Amino acid sequence: MPVTPLARALDTALDRSVVPGFSKIGYAVRRRLPTWPADPAIGALAGRHVAVTGATSGLGTATARQLSDLGAHVHLVVRNPDKAVDIAAQLRGPSTTWTCDIGDLDSVRKCAATILAEGPPLDGLVHNAGAMPPERTESPQGHELSMSIHVLGPVLLTELLRPALTGRDARVVLVTSGGMYTQPLPVDDPDYTSGEYSGKTAYARSKRTQVELLPVLTTRWAADGISVYAMHPGWAATPGVSDSLPAFDKVMGPVLRNVDTGADTTTWLVASQPRPRGGGLWMDRRERPTSFLGRTKPTSDERRRMWEWTAAALDLTA
Numbered sequence: 001m002p003v004t005p006l007a008r009a010l011d012t013a014l015d016r017s018v019v020p021g022f023s024k025i026g027y028a029v030r031r032r033l034p035t036w037p038a039d040p041a042i043g044a045l046a047g048r049h050v051a052v053t054g055a056t057s058g059l060g061t062a063t064a065r066q067l068s069d070l071g072a073h074v075h076l077v078v079r080n081p082d083k084a085v086d087i088a089a090q091l092r093g094p095s096t097t098w099t100c101d102i103g104d105l106d107s108v109r110k111c112a113a114t115i116l117a118e119g120p121p122l123d124g125l126v127h128n129a130g131a132m133p134p135e136r137t138e139s140p141q142g143h144e145l146s147m148s149i150h151v152l153g154p155v156l157l158t159e160l161l162r163p164a165l166t167g168r169d170a171r172v173v174l175v176t177s178g179g180m181y182t183q184p185l186p187v188d189d190p191d192y193t194s195g196e197y198s199g200k201t202a203y204a205r206s207k208r209t210q211v212e213l214l215p216v217l218t219t220r221w222a223a224d225g226i227s228v229y230a231m232h233p234g235w236a237a238t239p240g241v242s243d244s245l246p247a248f249d250k251v252m253g254p255v256l257r258n259v260d261t262g263a264d265t266t267t268w269l270v271a272s273q274p275r276p277r278g279g280g281l282w283m284d285r286r287e288r289p290t291s292f293l294g295r296t297k298p299t300s301d302e303r304r305r306m307w308e309w310t311a312a313a314l315d316l317t318a
Helices: 003-017 024-031 058-069 081-090 105-118 145-160 178-182 199-212 214-222 239-244 246-255 259-271 300-314
Strands: 049-053 073-078 095-099 124-127 171-175 227-231 281-283 286-288
Touching (some): 003 024, 024 259, 058 124, 058 259, 081 095, 095 105, 124 145, 124 259, 145 199, 145 214, 145 300, 171 214, 171 259, 178 199, 199 300, 214 227, 214 300, 259 281
Parallel strands (some): 049 124, 073 095, 124 171, 171 227
16 A cells, blocks of 8 residues: 555554554554654744633643744633743743633633733634533533533633634634543533433533534634634543543553643644644544444534534523
8 A cells, every 4th residue: 555545544543443542652653654744833833822721730731831832922711820820930932821710601701801801812722621520510600510611611712702813813722532432412411410420421421512513613613714623632641630530540541641742733733834624623633533433423403402502501692
């Protein structure tokens, strides 16, 4: 076989086999294939402004650092601004800290208003903030917390910041999870009010929702010149994984990716030229399938209903 088709076949095989593909092995192999895209140019983000939510630990901190290394002015959107002080000190370039609890829609509205009033136009927005509550917890607005943090908050923040993102070749990245492959779209119970609650299931459901709303969000934001992506970092060793999934962390620890490897594709999507095609799920700098199992693949009607629920929860025009 020619080199490129063979490399793509190997990449796909890693993807389907999950364990090597999602681990540090998959990243190491793919980076050596001839199909691996070029790194962003030195200074690719010089003079640009990119906001990162959940920037005080794990993948968020790594993303902020990588964007700063490429010249970006990084905007740290965090729940606890005191924790951002040390992160800002680590960055090579300038940064600004904004206070926002992504799971609280009132806090999101307040933060967005402040950024629009006081901040510069934005070239990128990375939705990295995440949580896996062990017990069912509601946001101040009464929504299941995982769904509020991973779906409602990010969609609302992007909607409100559209005036700052419009016309700037802007890119929005939703950091998702491989766990979403295990769950169908929770269209009949978005707030997880029925059945025995599982934090892992709630997390995976909300991440599935992120991915399945991509077609709607792509169409909705295209007129503003905004491209939107979901990015799966693979299995990375982060404080969130060790705290929420200690057994998984213990068993898979030797092959987990480090945070810089996990954040690599997010940075690449924000910084690479030409702009990658929006609307898809990406891992290791390549667009990936959104479902491996038929039972997890939603219909267009289910996507529509999920968006209608989201729009109603946020008081948006569906």
